[in-house]
Amino acid sequence: MAPRKQQEIFDATLRLVAEKGYDGLTVEGVAECSGVNKTTIYRWWPSKAALLGAALIEADVLGFDPPDTGSLRGDLVSLVEAVTRLLTERPSGDIAVAALAAAVRHPELDAHRFFADRFAREREIFERAVRRGELKESADPMLIVDMLAGAVWMRAVFRGLRVTDDFADAAVAALLDGI
Structure with missing residues (x-):
């Protein structure tokens, strides 16, 4: 497929x-919106779950x-800012929550x-930090990203509060410098 x-x-x-939402998502609807036949979609993805899973990883909007x-500090601040944009801007926020x-x-x-795809990409941040001597090899990158x-x-999502401009710096400082 092109x-x-x-x-x-x-x-x-x-x-x-x-x-x-997921319940309202149909292969027929996707076919209609994208101008392809639904059999073309089913040839590449056997179900709407498989299609959505592939779209989450491959779509440009969630790139x-x-x-x-x-x-490390700068990378983590940038990472938090990227997650904030993902969750608070449209259409990515609506997509991520749905x-x-x-x-x-x-x-x-x-x-x-x-x-897993996101974390594989984020892992580079921690590998570089270890090489620069900013992070111990024993540090758990997934725990850091999860936090x-x-x-x-x-x-942003569960409390519905605005993420302030200083949030990324404050969150990273709390993690790296302690509270």
């Missing part, structure tokens, strides 16, 4: 899940490149692949 057409299918999938500011809700209720939607991203999820 990459442009694949992105159109992924964009339609994410737009529909954000608008209608992610790990920051490289030259320091996909998380779907993943909790529908185990066939393998959201673990999305988080920082979890803080953004709590503040």
Whole structure:
């Protein structure tokens, strides 16, 4: 399948899940919105769960490149800012929240692949920090990411509060410098 057409299918999938939730997402709807036949979609993805799982990883709207500011602190601040944008800007915020809700209720939607893909990319931050001597090799990168991203999820999604401009710096300082 042509990459442009694949992105159109992924964009339609994410737009529909954000608008209608997972239960309202249909392969027929994606086919209609992306201008392809539903048999074409089923040829590449056997179910709407597989389609949404692929879209979460491959779609441009949720694209992610790990920051490289030259320091662990700078990289972590940039990472928190990226998670904040992901969760508070449209359409990515609507997509992320709808996909998380779907993943909790529908185990066939393998959201673990999305988080594993993200973490594989984020791991570079910690490998560079170890090489620079900023981080012990024994540090748990996943715990660090979970603490920082979890803080953004709590503040923005679950509490419904605005994430202030100084939030990323404050969260990273609390983690790196202690409270």
